[in-house]
Each structure stands twice: as C-alpha cells, then as structure tokens.
Amino acid sequence: MPSVTVRDVLRLALPPGTTVAAGSSGMGRQVTWVATLRATLPAFAELRGGELALLAVDAVRALDARLTLATLVRRLGQAPVPVAGVVALGPIEADDVAAAEEARLPLLQLPAQADLREVERELTRLITDYEAQFERRGAQLYDLLTQRSLAGQGVPGLLEVLAERTGQSVACFAPNGELRAQRGKGSARIALQALRPTARGEATLLNQQIWVEPIGPSDYPTGYLALAGTTLDAWDREAAQRGAAALALELAKEQAVQAAEERLRGDFVSSILAGPPGAMAAATQRGQELGYNLALPHIAVLVHVEDASPAALARLSTTVQNELTRRNLAAPISRRESSVLLMLPVTGNARLVVEQLRERLVGEHPRVVLAIGTQAAGLNDWRRSVEEAEQALLLGRQLFGTGKVLAFSDLGVYRLLVRLRETPELWAFYRETLAKLAEYDQRQGGDLLKTLDAYFNHLGNLRATSEALHVHRNTLLYRLERIKEISGRDLDNAEEHFALWLALRAHRVLSTLDEA
Helix, strand or coil: CCCEEHHHHHHHCCCCCCEEEECHHHCCCEECEEEECCCCCCCCCCCCCCEEEEEEHHHHHHHCCCCCHHHHHHHHHCCCCCCCEEEEECCCCHHHHHHHHHHCCCEEECCCCCCHHHHHHHHHHHHHCHHHHHHHHHHHHHHHHHHHHHCCCHHHHHHHHHHHHHCCEEEEECCCCCEEEEECCHHHHHHHHHCCCCCCEEEEECCEEEEEEEECCCCCCCEEEEEEECCCCHHHHHHHHHHHHHHHHHHHHHHHHHHHHHHHHHHHHHHHHHCCHHHHHHHHHHHHHCCCCCCCCEEEEEEEECCCCHHHHHHHHHHHHHHHHHCCCCCCEEECCCEEEEEEECCCCHHHHHHHHHHHHHCCCCCEEEEECCCECCHHHHHHHHHHHHHHHHHHHHHHCCCCCEEHHHCCHHHHHHHCCCCHHHHHHHHHHCHHHHHHHHHHCCCHHHHHHHHHHCCCCHHHHHHHHCCCHHHHHHHHHHHHHHHCCCCCCHHHHHHHHHHHHHHHHHCCCCCC
C-alpha cells in the first residue's frame, strides 16, 4: 500500500477549503494513523509517532484553561517521535502559527463547517485503503466538475476547481495549442503561458513539471488540459484525466451552442444571397436581431481548405468564429462544401484583418487559403462580393499560389476577363488568336504556350526568357517562329503582340470554367 503523506491527506481526505496555516515544509511527512483529542488529560495518549492529530480548538481550551493550541503544537512537535501534523477546527492565532513553524510541523485549518467525525472517517479510509479512497476522490472531483459545468460556470469555473483540488496551476488550450484560459501563479503560470501542447505526456519548462492531457479523442482532441507545479504526482495526473473528461463535455456543449448559432448565421447569409432585392428590409431587421451592424460596408471572405473533411471544416468554422469574437467583430458566417464564407464588416483596414486571420489559421490548417471580394456598400451588393471572392480563389491560386491572401482587386486584367468569360465575344477572340496554339500543344505535347507566357513575363528579353525556360537561345527562337506560323500572329507587331498577350490570359480564365 502506498505511504500516505500530509500532502496526500490535504488533497485526498480533508474537506475542500482546508488551508495550510503553517509548517508547509513538512507536508511530505508520512502519516501512520489518526489521533483524536481525548476528553481528559493527557490530550493525546500512547502516540507512537507519525499520527495526524485531529482536534477542535475550543476542546483544547476546555481540557485546561492554561492549555493553548500553540503549547500543544510545541509538545507534539518536540516529542521523541513527533506526530506528522495537526489538523485543527477553529481559530488559529499568530502564536499557534509561530509554534508550528518553529517545530516545522504542518498545521492545517479545517473550514468552519467541517464535521470532525466525518473528517476522521475520511482520514481512516485513506490510511487503510489508499486505492479505494483515491478512486473515490477522483469520482467526487468529476461529479463536482460536471455540476459546475451544468451550473454554467464554463471553462474558467472548471479550472478553478482543478486548481483548488490539486494546489497546482492549470490551463486549457485550443486544439492548435493556443492558451484559452488558466488559473495559477508564479513560475508555473508563466510556464503554462509559454507551453504549446500537441499531445498527451510530461514536459519540463522553467523548472516546472507539466502534465498534458488531451480533451476528447486523443487522435482528434478538441483541446488540451495542462497542470504545472514544482512536482506532480499520481493525484495530479488523475485530476488531469478527470478534468479533461469534464472539459470534453463542456467544450461539446460550447460547440453545440456554436453550431446552433452558426446555422442561424448561415441561414441569414443564404437568405441575403438568394433573396430578391425587395426582401432586404426584412433581412436587415433579422440581421440587427442577430447583432450585426448592416449599416457598415462588408467584404466577402472565403476561408478554404482543400479536401477538408466535415469535421475539419466544422473545426475551421469554430476557429474563425472564436477569432472574430476575440476581436469583438460580429460577422455573418456560412459553412460551405469546402470553405467557410465570412461577410466581414469594414471598420478599418479589412485587408490587414484578413491577413492576420490567415496567420492565425495557418498554424492549425497549413493548407488554408483566404480569398476576398471587393467592398459591398449594402446587402444588395453582397452577392457580387461573394462571386468576386470565388473568382479570386479560383484564379488566384493559379496566378499567385496559396501563400498569401488572394484578393479580387489584385487580379488586374483578369477582373475584366472574368466578367466576359461566358460571352461569345471572348470565345470568338480566343479561337481567332490562341486556339490553334493550344490545340497544337495538346496534340504534340509541346511547350509553345509556356514559351509564350515566359516571353511576355520577361518583356521580350530573349536571354532572360531562355534562362527561365532552361533552353538554348536558338531553341527559343525556333519556338517563337513556330508560334508565329501556327497562330498567324507577329510578335513584332504591337497590336498582334497585345492580342496574343490578352488571349493567353483569356486562356487561363476560360480553363477555369469546368472547375467553377
């Protein structure tokens, strides 16, 4: 059976609210039994050492008016085989504290409402059957945590209980390791602020021992719980497991509320994008009820993750919403098949806000891409801004890659070509100018379009173009001559040069039709 220390007694047997009044340096002393105050002198008889003396301060004075708690503490601490500590019910004076500190004897003060008989039973259970009492206390802790959750105290309330029951600093983290809330002090608090947990296990930071427990499924946690202190033991790990289980329920409750709110926001956005202009007055009223300031201009932001699972998309939506809440931004959100649509109110530099949002998301979703439309002054313009964000996402990945925010305003001439994409005029222009080259490349596996693009990108500089294509200058000249023959266009003619340049960009736009 494991040895029981005064520290174990404090955490596993004594009632909540018990404090260490003095003698904290002796909390590691081994406890062998419980000794209760006798009704007659001597106050404690047949002490063999290692007992935990349990008493009421008023009862000490009733034995002998000259007997004080301080006197009794000195005698118990100076015995040939001293007791492990003293647990007292009632007021503790400065002399009592001084006597305990002098004897290096732990002096624990029970809360005023404590029942000494019940305390004695709990202590006896712990000493005689440590494992059963350990499990019992763990179950009691979990029950208390769930009660606090049902009472609406949220994550901070649950952390408060864990900090109180373990005496350690505790913190809750988001799935990406970002700190959500904490309770603690000193070096342990600083260590938890610096921690970025990613899995279950032990860590050491700033001379603090840390135990991390995933919240929810270990392969797809909804967050992490961490305890930190100079030393951690089995009870700290047990409390972490119980706390993580309770926090999983709390976070599931939060997610259910967020999902309901998300459906309301999504329905609102859908009604704006699908509704006729005449329904905007009712939509404005609905938006105000949801807390949106629709008098502000908005921009559409598409937060896209390639091949995202429904669970990953839900997680992405929650992260976006949490970030907006942190910034005190009320913005309509709608979850789509592979992206989250956000109508961001413009109160300052909206582009900067989106850039910061991307930096926040990329740690948790490395493949995330953000695309934005241009500003919509009113609800009637929301659909246009959303379509622009879609085009920015579609074309921007081809033009600029995925390492930055893709903005429709950055597309340049492509903005015009997107508008003309489904017109017969653009198709006719493309067929007359570039279609033969595209068909030749497809049929022969050639690189004429790639060569033409590099030639334009390097402003007709033959040396720079050949180096970019890794071909000899003569090879480049041959390809340019073939382009002239097949297309019937002369690159030395300014009008025909521009026509080929524009047709090449139209080719990129027209090739996105199937993908769109």
